[in-house]
Amino acid sequence: MRHLRAVLLALAGVLIAGAIPLLTAPPAAASGNGQSIRPAMGWSSWSFVRRWPTEDKIKAQADALVSSGLDRHGFVYVNLDDFYQKCDSNGFVVDSYGRWTVDSAKFPSGIKALADYVHSKGLKFGFYVTPGIAKNAVLKNTPIEGTSYHAADIADTSTLEKNYNCKNMYYIDYTKPGAQEFVNSWARQFASWGVDYLKIDGVGSQDIPDVRAWDKALRATGRPINYALSNNLAIADAPTWRSLANSWRTQGDVECYCGSGPNGSGYPLTDWSHVTTRFTSAANWQQYAGPGGWNDLDSLEIGNGDQAGLTADQRRSQFTLWSMAGAPLLLGTDLTQLDPVDAAMLTNDRLIAVDQDGYAAKRIVSSGVNQVWSKREDSGDYVVALFNTGTTGSSTATVDWSQVGFTGSGQVTDLWSGADKGTVADTYSATLRPGEARLIRVAPLGTRTVRYQAEQAGITSGSTVDTDHPGFTGTGFVNTANAAGAYVEWTVDSAAARNASVAIRYANGSTVGRPMDVTVNGTVVSANRAFNGTGSWDTWAASTLTVPLKAGANTIRVTATTANGAPNVDALDRS
Template sequence: MRAVLAALLVLCVIAVPAEASDNGLSIRPAMGWSSWSFIRRWPTEDKIKAQADALVSSGLREKGYVYVNLDDFYQKCDANGFVVDSYGRWAVDSAKFPSGIKVLADHIHDKGLKFGFYVTPGIAKNAVTANTPVEGTSYHAKDIADTSQTHKNYNCKNMYRLNFSHPGAQAFINSWANQMASWGVDYLKIDGVDASTIADVEAWDKALRQTGRPINFALSNNLPIAQATTWKRLANSWRTQGDVECYCGPGPNGSGFPLTDWAHVSSRFNSAAQWQPYAGPGGWNDYDSLQIGNGDQVGLTADQRRSHMTHWAMAASPLLLGTDLTALTSVDLGMLKNDRLIAVNQDGVAAQRIVNSGVNQVWRKRESNGDHIVAFYNTGTSGNSTVSVTWSQVGFSGPAAVTNLWSGASEGTVSSSYSATLRPGETRLIRARPNVQRYEAENATISQGTVDSNHAGFSGTGFVNYTNVTGSYVESTVTAATAGDATLTLRYANGTTVNRPMTITVNGTTLTRDFPGTGAWTTWANSTFTVPLAAGANAVRATATTENGGPNVDYLDVSPP
């Protein structure tokens, strides 16, 4: 794809956890724009096209913002709820979208973008009243509707629940998904989801898969954390809270500017701390739209907007803009196009909170190359505050080279702790690169082995399980700024009583090392050795020398010359 994202994907390949959705989508958080925040209840074909055009002309598409998502209120309603087509599916309001959804999707695709759509659970009252047929079956709406119960819906209301014990219910959802796929839908948001709608989410997951079209599946809103593992299994993202919009603008239903305020943004800090364990490749905690683009009129100061983006990036939330892309300010556009911030969002890691004291917060995450990303916040609305953290709190010891990620400036080598005095609402985001660099085995080149995660205690997202053959190997590309002898530490586990020797080869030097039993596959040990590194890239290969293969390998730590 675009150069910046291609580089990120090369650097940050992470195995999808088994418990995540296995539809192969959203390996990194989605990026794009959604209609709800700015356009609200009044979407039209021309308005959506204008935003898509602006996503391209602004240069945001080149940074990875590719989804253009049409939210609610595209439908046609009457006194009994949603007007439906001949198969009971919502009818699109032709006054708002005279060319139809497919033509709109084609326009968006022609721009090199992806198209998103919207639905809520259930079947419309008008479909049941007319007893419309279920496409491709002998079933009808009255066969599959549970008219004793209704679903949550924010527009036309009047949505009955489906009786999923009847096969026609799944067939109905399949027909709807097939229609969307034929239009060119790439992303589907299903709204009104809660603990009582798990059957609906499962049905939509099945329906989207059977279309054969890759469709990113998003759930909304304010989902209960008690079912977090279910949302993770079925979907690619899930809204952890209610709307980020403040509904405090001067227009109807609180529309217009400001779109949000600091209270609605800062409330996402506690939510992100609670939901952090559930985020990962294939499924992300969604903290709602990113309200950056139109300057101070959105209700946030420049400091608060930078904190807004920093937090979404650290939490690995989808970056779906809610602002008016046709009126982007230069300051906000600079924020949105900051490659370093985008890289933090797209690294596939959700940060943990390690300091939460009054207005002071500190969040950390470690990327696959061993770098630590640390965010400092003053969440208050008045008064400066000094926020501090030690490197041991971050997760390493010794000095580290520090880079300010908002400015890109180097802050030199910092020995053991870091402090920032911040204005109210201000953030500091840094990359700390310890003198010891970590290379996770799961990100290496693997020959005759698998990436597994079934034994506890590993670092990163997994470990390498060598195939039990002579010659199986793991090879990491180690980068050194200067040539010289380097100390390498390989972390391994051997749950057998049999030694599993390996050769360590780098730059013409070959060492043979023993890797005896560690007592259990969950007991990890270190093997340390010294090898010469050249300036630049070095291939470090650990090769099994017996038919038992090598031990399980977690990572390689490198103290450079």
């Protein structure tokens, strides 16, 4: 059962996921570190635990993630956020190499032991840091591990970095020798503890050198670590965030800080206004989301019923928006007190599949309290969400299928209930309560474009499915063997015998063409077809041609005709 997430991802590539983005251009290049091919799912300590994390509290949430069965639906990260550190009057207490020390009163067994416990549950462990170097490291002039340099050699003491806990973090001057090595040493420590996910918080545009240094350091550890940036990052730098990290917070905190406890802790955790502001940011950032890099809308406050600050309708709407946006699903609630209504929401695999399909939806209607979002899936189906974002009064949201991307009629399924809603022609409407959403899948009844992913195709021995060149769709691309005869072969369905348009999506970063024969059912229909250079291995293009298909299953193969082999192959679209 713990492999359900992998099954969902496979289904996402074959059946229901992977919308062909409604974009004028592909997303900016992702980091290509092989992480977060789909948005992360799990739990984070900040919303509920807030400033008082302890070893026992984190273990209890990990236990609840498993006992509730949420792990079997893909919620696998257990992320320890801020306030695990030890502070004194000068800021963070540091170890002999200038790195933060853990408060042993809160975590008597240490972080490695906690990560080991989380791993023993079949889960992944997340951790937290902010940019810069601690003042105490500079005051003590601690050595940088493995080098002849010291903290004072790399610190810019003229200004302080943003930090939400102990403060007193100096900027690092990355022009100085030893600067990258300091971050490397910290990353090695985290990797040795078993960290699987690292959130670097307090990031602004001025911290791009830190973001780049941490990206380099995490890769150098050799450990797969999902790399998240926070918070309220500048959209002007979105291509940079995407090139370096696996997710980035598009706004400030979703928490309202309006609880009755210290610093606004306790219930409620959030309110509807903190959720509805995400609609605009999700729309504005949509073009930057894709495999390997996602727009983070912050914690999903579902799990503790109405006391979290949202009604049941509003909680379903939050989940619907996050899923349509392809946002990380990181729960912020107390999983040891899981509300049964919320448990049913969170284990709805139809919603999870929408989040995990590898694409972010586009907003196509925004009129008063009514919004409509849409994305097309590899199967040729569309997922459509309609929202009433208001707080009073019902409202009817309406969308024409032509706005969604097709004309005529479609077969509609309600994804929250799973109910078949029959055939709907031309226009769809839903009268929604305040804060309510309707999420549907629409299967057009006419001709539609279907995407067949290369990683789900047959490939030659010696070819591999890779993720290191960003911009692919699905869960990877095929890197064929460098030899004549290397091929990718799809089984493509057609309802009737006809001539169909197919587009082969590929990248060729070399300076020479990599021609291929295109065969359909064993017959060459385009011999030695040109697949010329695309400028880089991160730049994807499409070669489109018309091919004869018979009714039923067809075999379409592309075969390299030179010793250079084929280009990298991402997918085949059939119209």
